Amino acid sequence: MNAIKKSVGEKTRALILEKGLEMFREAGFEAATIRDIAKSAKVATGATYYYFPSKEAIVAAYYDHVQVTHEAKVRELILGETDLRERLGIVIHSKLDILKDDRKFLGALFRYTGEPDHPLSVFGKGTKSQRAHSAGLFREAIADVEITDELRQLLPWALWMMHLGAILFFIYDESAEQRRTRALVNGVLDLVTQFLKLTSAPVIRTFLQPFQGKMLGILKEAGWLLES
Amino acid sequence: MNAIKKSVGEKTRALILEKGLEMFREAGFEAATIRDIAKSAKVATGATYYYFPSKEAIVAAYYDHVQVTHEAKVRELILGETDLRERLGIVIHSKLDILKDDRKFLGALFRYTGEPDHPLSVFGKGTKSQRAHSAGLFREAIADVEITDELRQLLPWALWMMHLGAILFFIYDESAEQRRTRALVNGVLDLVTQFLKLTSAPVIRTFLQPFQGKMLGILKEAGWLLES
DNA sequence: ATCCTGTGTTGAACACGTTCAAGTTATGCC
């Protein structure tokens, strides 16, 4: 058998990641210290920095894993589902399902939102490929729907933004099981799909034309829409 | 003359604020240390914490001042302007005018976006009154336009969100004089005002009705729309 | 067997934001 052998380093990394998340879940991101995590993983304090460039990077690594899990889940659930509204619901709700027990430390991902040059900035260059990847799921979800070229370029980005907003709202949501977030998502998705149906009407299309063009131009200029 | 006398403390506070911003502007938020700022203001290191609960709070105090300035500017410019598109443009662009030289440290305001309980969280309870105040400017800007009650409640919040997005985009915008942000804002405002004109048509109104109601319900539940 | 190189690992040291007990100064009251 071709069993995959983890190198020593990979095992240590995985251990630090695991123990780190464990402590973040228990105590929250701030309260769990690097020293605690290292101790819990039975390595020296500095070892963490051989594998992760910062404390937040541990959460980022977690989120990378979330993305992989999410993609697999979406591919599984979306198979054979042809209704647009359902497909979009699957993408967003399955993401929230994955994140649901980790709202406590998820906020750390937003820490560098306002710092364009930080490697972990949500909108920065360092996370561009992950954004593209995530938007790709939405691109696939709308693949079969008939819309203008402009919308086909804009929508994945817009939906990704919405999904980001949903995650934020999710973090703040104190309602039981975060039902409010689910309802909000459903409401917005209803609107979006109904709106998309309307765009088949020429009146609406000409109404939106100049706006779409302008938005596309600006976002492309700004390097937002070059996703593969 | 009834000259306003600043107490000793108020002068120190003002000095720390002034020197702090000076250093943030020069070096950026991270690079400027509390020790540097204190030294520059000729006080002890700890003095800062008598006036500001944290380093970020200095930026927050700056932003409070920005809000005051902004409100004054808007009241001045909006007088006699009856066109909705123009009024909205005034509100957002004058804000960007005020912020334009401070993009370097403005990002600090977004540091706690993902932490609901932090006093400086953008969406948290600690900043609720400021959100309400800021949204109030938009409420006034749309005061004379004829729209449904639901829209009148939703719009100030939606516009405030847009304006927040504009500030974020502004921070990331590397184009000369941040022209991209200005163009984006103009494009979105064009769309919004044209859309609002459309809502006078009954077709559109019935289309949006259920969505508006749902949104209002969720946002009110979540404590977002209780603004004075 | 010995050396060499790359991969891991260590823990002390650093700089930073923040706290706080101890002081000092201003202010209102008699």
Added chain:
DNA sequence: GGCATAACTTGAACGTGTTCAACACAGGAT
């Protein structure tokens, strides 16, 4: 003026994330 209290100021100390020179060790080349 003298006193009491509140307002303000100090700087050492704490805990934190992070860095780094030094060390350990595997395993391939000679």
